[in-house]
Amino acid sequence: MNIDFSTANRIIFGAGRLSYLREIIGHYGKKVLIIKGKEFPDPGTLFTICEDANVVWNYFNVENEPNVKTVNRAVELGREKECDFVIGFGGGSVIDTGKAVAALLNNQGSLLYYLEVIGKGKPLRNPSKPYIAIPTTAGTGSEVTRNAVISVPDKKVKVSMRNAYLLPEVAIVDPELTYGVPKTITAMTGMDAFTQVIEPYVSRYSNPMVDLFCKDAIPKGASYLLRAWEDGNDHEARENISWVSLMGGLALANAKLGAVHGFAGPIGGMFHVPHGAICAALLPSVMLINMKALSHRGKNFNKLTRFEDIARWVTGVENATIEEGVEWIASLCKNLEIPRLSELGIKKAHFPIIIDKSKKSSSMKGNPIQLTEREMEKILELSY
Numbered sequence: 001m002n003i004d005f006s007t008a009n010r011i012i013f014g015a016g017r018l019s020y021l022r023e024i025i026g027h028y029g030k031k032v033l034i035i036k037g038k039e040f041p042d043p044g045t046l047f048t049i050c051e052d053a054n055v056v057w058n059y060f061n062v063e064n065e066p067n068v069k070t071v072n073r074a075v076e077l078g079r080e081k082e083c084d085f086v087i088g089f090g091g092g093s094v095i096d097t098g099k100a101v102a103a104l105l106n107n108q109g110s111l112l113y114y115l116e117v118i119g120k121g122k123p124l125r126n127p128s129k130p131y132i133a134i135p136t137t138a139g140t141g142s143e144v145t146r147n148a149v150i151s152v153p154d155k156k157v158k159v160s161m162r163n164a165y166l167l168p169e170v171a172i173v174d175p176e177l178t179y180g181v182p183k184t185i186t187a188m189t190g191m192d193a194f195t196q197v198i199e200p201y202v203s204r205y206s207n208p209m210v211d212l213f214c215k216d217a218i219p220k221g222a223s224y225l226l227r228a229w230e231d232g233n234d235h236e237a238r239e240n241i242s243w244v245s246l247m248g249g250l251a252l253a254n255a256k257l258g259a260v261h262g263f264a265g266p267i268g269g270m271f272h273v274p275h276g277a278i279c280a281a282l283l284p285s286v287m288l289i290n291m292k293a294l295s296h297r298g299k300n301f302n303k304l305t306r307f308e309d310i311a312r313w314v315t316g317v318e319n320a321t322i323e324e325g326v327e328w329i330a331s332l333c334k335n336l337e338i339p340r341l342s343e344l345g346i347k348k349a350h351f352p353i354i355i356d357k358s359k360k361s362s363s364m365k366g367n368p369i370q371l372t373e374r375e376m377e378k379i380l381e382l383s384y
């Protein structure tokens, strides 16, 4: 067994644990840059905590999934205000912006110098400014991963800045912060979280440590996502989906993902569509085509038994087939009113370019088997 596991320096989890910030905020300096969503969530408590601790705050609003310009503007503000540390308070878009900003505040050079695939992909020389990540959606697990996903509009792609220095100093995961998340966002972010515990479990890079997180979280995702969607005030359901999201972050950062995310990066770069919606639309067909590819030409038959595990966990039926598991997930997507790719503005004419870009994406490398172009096309057709 050979494992290399890394995560945030400290993880604080539990309903109401945002209050823990009071105890630690003074350790990181006198001036903070708060990266937050434009409208949601309400940052009032955060501002009060800063004021009580005599920490001077400035904030930067993130309006959409971050792009190079967003990050550069936030870095400029952080430099101008001479911030000692950074807090990210929002969904994955905010958390990723904060990670990139905290890194660039302590490193020379432009963001493009560090971005993979389309940039130079250079490693960071210096550790980031201390970064406290406080997610307010239950989806990305970005508070414990070492990458920040940034879109590059002129190249129409979303790519990562990736480095161990991007791991936050502290991750505070407080399910209470997700109580007000509307239904559609609950569905899409929740399906992202669910996908992020499924893909690492069948990934080429799966390992016994990550398996523990996935084994725990896949059944919880299956039991609680619809409940959280039906009743946003179901605290038990919200807590469990925040947990699944956190497990997804731990898993993806240490075992990679697969074709769902391999497609999601390029599609998200080409179309202004929420990341979770893309993942949800693709998950059942990616599972089905992976299963068929592994059955026909996979040497890696142990991966098929992992698909059987997933089928058993999601359906609750001891001898469920992989097809039944896939059907169960497809019907969950239907119940959550997840749109199909065709409803997200994607046309069949876009398939060749999506396939071409996806082949180069880093998540595709974690897929349990290398897919042929025809198989990739079939996935898109089935999700259409």
Ligand code: NAD
Binding pocket: 037, 038, 039, 040, 041, 064, 065, 066, 090, 091, 092, 093, 094, 096, 136, 137, 139, 140, 141, 142, 145, 146, 147, 148, 149, 158, 177, 178, 179, 180, 181, 182, 185, 188, 189, 192, 268, 275, 276
């Ligand atoms: P998001 O951050 O874009 O937020 C979606 C919406 O939810 C926004 O409109 C936001 O204002 C709203 N929102 C956030 N918190 C809320 C709250 N408490 N109440 C009401 N509304 C709230 O969506 P996301 O799915 O969390 O993040 C997506 C981004 O994360 C994408 O760019 C994706 O590529 C990236 N991502 C990163 C990683 C990683 O490891 N770095 C992993 C997966 C996804």
